[in-house]
Amino acid sequence: MGHFAGPMKLTEPYVIVLDDHPLVGRGFAQFLQSVEPALEAVVVSDWDAMQALVAQRGAPQLLVADVWLADGPCVERLGNWCRRHPASRWLAVSGDDDAALARLVRAAGAHGFVDKRAPAEQFSAAVRSVLAGSTWFEPLPAALGAGPTGPRSRPVSAQTLGLTQRQGEILSLVLRGLPNKRIALQLGIAESTVKEHVTGILERLGVRSRVEVITRMRGSRLEPP
Numbered sequence: 001m002g003h004f005a006g007p008m009k010l011t012e013p014y015v016i017v018l019d020d021h022p023l024v025g026r027g028f029a030q031f032l033q034s035v036e037p038a039l040e041a042v043v044v045s046d047w048d049a050m051q052a053l054v055a056q057r058g059a060p061q062l063l064v065a066d067v068w069l070a071d072g073p074c075v076e077r078l079g080n081w082c083r084r085h086p087a088s089r090w091l092a093v094s095g096d097d098d099a100a101l102a103r104l105v106r107a108a109g110a111h112g113f114v115d116k117r118a119p120a121e122q123f124s125a126a127v128r129s130v131l132a133g134s135t136w137f138e139p140l141p142a143a144l145g146a147g148p149t150g151p152r153s154r155p156v157s158a159q160t161l162g163l164t165q166r167q168g169e170i171l172s173l174v175l176r177g178l179p180n181k182r183i184a185l186q187l188g189i190a191e192s193t194v195k196e197h198v199t200g201i202l203e204r205l206g207v208r209s210r211v212e213v214i215t216r217m218r219g220s221r222l223e224p225p
Contacts, residue, residue: 014040014057018050018065019093020179023209024116028064028093028123035124036131047074059085062131066116067094067105068182079108089130095177102137112136116177156220162204170197172222174210 015032019025022045029041039061044050046069054060063082067075075092082090092105095116102113112130114123118138126136158168173183180198184191198210207213 012040013038013061014042015062015064016050016053016060017041017043018045018047018063018069019043020045020066020070021210024066024177031120031123032064032127035127046070047077054085059088061087062089062091062127064091064093064127067092067101068096068179070179070181075105075108078105078110082109089133091126091130091136096182106135106137114138154220155223157223163201167197167201167204168222170194171201171213171217172224174198174201174213175217175222 015029015036017025017028017032019028022043025043025045029043032041033039042053042060044053063078065074065078067073067078078090078092082088089112090110091112091114092110093114093116094101105113112126112135114126114136122138126138129136158165158171161168161171163171169187170183173186178186180191180194184194187194202208202213205213205216207216
């Protein structure tokens with residue numbers, strides 16, 4: 001958990017990136033600063049760290065927040081936070097392909113929604129639109145691009161990859177960007193069991209992180225068992 005100490009002070013406009021996957025959060029922050037160089041992007045990985053940062057620096061101009069953190073869904077909590085900070089803009093992001101999610105975050109008060117697998121140009125356009133005071137809610141299918149589930153991808157099975165059926169199920173959810181807690185809830189198993197399977201998947205595929213798994217599987221479509 002990040003810690004931010006010291007009294008509140010006036011600062012230049014900045015952006016908070018709230019994401020519990022550090023590599024993903026840093027990637028968003030780096031891209032944000034390439035889109036809007038005048039804005040400092042600060043990454044936090046949990047709700048408490050974000051609250052501490054806001055207490056120190058004041059509300060950000062833009063909050064880019066994953067709607068599902070390690071401790072569960074936070075759409076309602078984010079909506080309440082934005083109502084307390086009406087000058088801040090909220091761009092929601094998620095790797096969950098539930099078609100109702102964009103409608104859910106919009107109803108909660110988000111100013112935009114981008115799927116984590118969307119092309120960089122879409123994320124850039126969404127950031128600029130939200131910062132300009134407009135909104136950005138693309139239909140979900142248009143945001144998916146030609147990633148691992150795209151129509152031109154080649155089919156592969158868990159067995160072909162040397163994985164068990166359960167590992168194949170978990171891999172398909174990892175490729176959607178879901179955290180361990182959400183995978184555990186969806187499959188009805190313990191989060192510790194998910195972690196063990198993810199470790200086994202990484203070892204079997206010869207990679208070290210989820211980001212490398214997604215890269216390794218780019219251009220492939222995991223067939224259902």
